[in-house]
Amino acid sequence: MAMRVGVIILPAQRWEESAATWRLVDEMGFAHAWTYDHVTWRDLRDKPWFAAVPTLAAAAAVTSRLRLGTLVCTPNFRHPVVLAKEAMTLDDISGGRFVLGLGAGVAGADAEVLQRGACPPAERAARFAEFAELVDRLLRGRTTDHQGRHYHASGIVMEPGCRRAPRLPLAIAATGPRGIRLAARLADVWVTNGRARPGQPPAVTPGDAERQVAQLLAACADVGRDPGTLARMVVVANRDSSPLASAGAFAEALHRYAEAGMTDLVVPFPRPEPPFAGSLAVLERVAEDILPRLPGAAT
Numbered sequence: 001m002a003m004r005v006g007v008i009i010l011p012a013q014r015w016e017e018s019a020a021t022w023r024l025v026d027e028m029g030f031a032h033a034w035t036y037d038h039v040t041w042r043d044l045r046d047k048p049w050f051a052a053v054p055t056l057a058a059a060a061a062v063t064s065r066l067r068l069g070t071l072v073c074t075p076n077f078r079h080p081v082v083l084a085k086e087a088m089t090l091d092d093i094s095g096g097r098f099v100l101g102l103g104a105g106v107a108g109a110d111a112e113v114l115q116r117g118a119c120p121p122a123e124r125a126a127r128f129a130e131f132a133e134l135v136d137r138l139l140r141g142r143t144t145d146h147q148g149r150h151y152h153a154s155g156i157v158m159e160p161g162c163r164r165a166p167r168l169p170l171a172i173a174a175t176g177p178r179g180i181r182l183a184a185r186l187a188d189v190w191v192t193n194g195r196a197r198p199g200q201p202p203a204v205t206p207g208d209a210e211r212q213v214a215q216l217l218a219a220c221a222d223v224g225r226d227p228g229t230l231a232r233m234v235v236v237a238n239r240d241s242s243p244l245a246s247a248g249a250f251a252e253a254l255h256r257y258a259e260a261g262m263t264d265l266v267v268p269f270p271r272p273e274p275p276f277a278g279s280l281a282v283l284e285r286v287a288e289d290i291l292p293r294l295p296g297a298a299t
Contacts, residue, residue: 001076002263002294002295003254003257003258003262003263003264003265004031004032004107004263004264004265004294005030005099005254005264005266005267005286005290005291005294006030006031006032006033006034006067006233006264006265006266006267007025007030007033007034007266007267007268007269007283008033008034008035008071008235008237008266008267008268008269008276009021009022009032009033009035009059010035010041010044010268010269010271010275010276011035011036011049011050011051011052011055012044012047012048012049012050013048014048014287015050015055015058016115018050018055018279019058019059019062019065021269022058022062022063022066023062023063025063025066025269026048026063026064026065026066027061028283028284028287028291029291029292030066030287030291031066031067031264031288032066032067032068032069032099032264032265032266033057033063033066033067033068033069033269034060034068034069034070034071034101035052035055035056035059035070035071036071037053037070037071037072037074038052038054038109038110039077039109039113040110040112041109041110042108043201043274043275044275045109052070052073053070053086053090056068056069056090056094056098057089057090057093060090060093060094060095060097061093061095064277065097066096066097066182067098067099068090068094068097068098068099069098069099069100069101069171069184070099070100070101070102071101071103071171071173071191071235072088072101072102072103072171072173072191073100073101073102073103073264074103074104074105074110074128074131075104075105075124075127075128075131075150075219076105076110076111076113076114077110077113077114078131078173079151080131080134080138080153081133081134081151081156083100083135083137083151084134084135084138084156084158085158087100087135087139087168088139088161088168089163089273090194091162091163091164091168092160092163095163096164096168098142098162098168098170099168099169099170099173099188099189100135100139100168100169100170101170101171101173101189101191102128102131102132102135102170102171102172102173103128103142103172103173103174103191104124104125104127104128104129104173104179105124106196107119107142110256116204121136125176125178126149126150127149127150128179128182129178130148130149130150130151130207131150131151132170132182132186133171133186134146134148134151134153134192135170135171136167136186138153138156138158138255139158139162139167139168139170140166140167141158141250142157142158142159142161143155143156143157143158144156144158162276168243169188169189170186170187170188170189171187171189171190171191172186172187172189172191172192173191173192173234174190174192175192175193175194175195175196175212177215177219180212180215180216180219181219181223183216183219183221183230184216184219184220184222184223184225184230185223185225187230188230188231189230189232189233189237189264190216190230190231190232190233191233191234191235192204192208192209192212192232192233192234192235193234193235193236193237194208194209194234195208195239201237201239202237203238203239203240203241204234204235204236204238206253206256206257206259206260207260209234209257209260209261209262210259210260210261213232213260213261213262215260216230217219220252225262230264231264231265232261232263232264233262233264233265233266234257234260234262234265234266235266235267236253236257236263236265236266236267237267237268238274239275242267242276242278243265243267244267244268244270244278244282244283244286245278245282246282247285247286247289247290250267250282250286250290251290253265254290255293259296270282270283270285
């Protein structure tokens with residue numbers, strides 16, 4: 001079973017505490033670790049919450065092999081030019097271990113912070129397509145000009161560029177047809193967290209993943225993309241059926257998502273309190289008993 005496993009580490013602690021978590025995940029042998037990119041987050045709106053980019057820069061300094069990424073940067077409060085510069089810098093600081101996760105964004109605090117007004121779904125999808133396409137161009141090129149509907153860039157110079165050619169990896173989160181097609185065109189990693197639920201956090205099942213993988217394969221065929229060149233990552237952050245309920249539950253989830261066509265499984269790092277309350281002992285069992293049996297788990 002050639003699956004890679006990663007964790008989400010919330011940027012919700014002061015760095016003197018959080019640094020130990022990033023080091024631990026690196027030492028445990030997980031393939032990658034991610035943090036959420038929000039101005040504020042619904043579950044911890046009135047509690048400590050730190051910025052993703054400096055957190056990942058600090059994480060790069062205390063880890064040596066983990067791939068590090070954002071889940072996910074969105075147009076809600078990000079501009080492609082500034083984000084591309086930050087991504088290029090993180091790529092350099094991390095020694096080529098950074099993965100830039102992008103998403104369309106949803107309604108909520110992040111969408112309201114710059115007071116741009118409501119963005120209907122169709123408009124949000126069009127904005128995201130331009131956002132992702134411009135980020136892709138900026139990271140591939142040395143000088144970029146762009147005059148679009150949502151973004152403008154004049155003579156942007158990206159030196160020295162990314163450590164990897166043609167650019168650092170992009171992970172695009174998408175669950176709908178337009179987003180999945182965009183991922184098929186631009187992404188190195190396609191990301192799903194299942195399905196949106198009105199008034200509730202997203203949730204995913206292996207059945208959801210399997211149906212979305214089928215859509216992704218069809219989109220790859222439509223755009224002439226070899227699907228074997230696109231990693232498929234499922235983020236299982238379900239509140240009511242966590243894969244970290246036990247080591248056995250994790251092994252079962254890993255098996256079922258692999259059968260659904262996923263290449264990577266990501267779960268939240270267990271916290272002592274909600275959200276994502278859980279036992280660190282289970283994660284340690286996963287690291288000791290399951291990760292060593294997975295080809296590519298530490299690459």
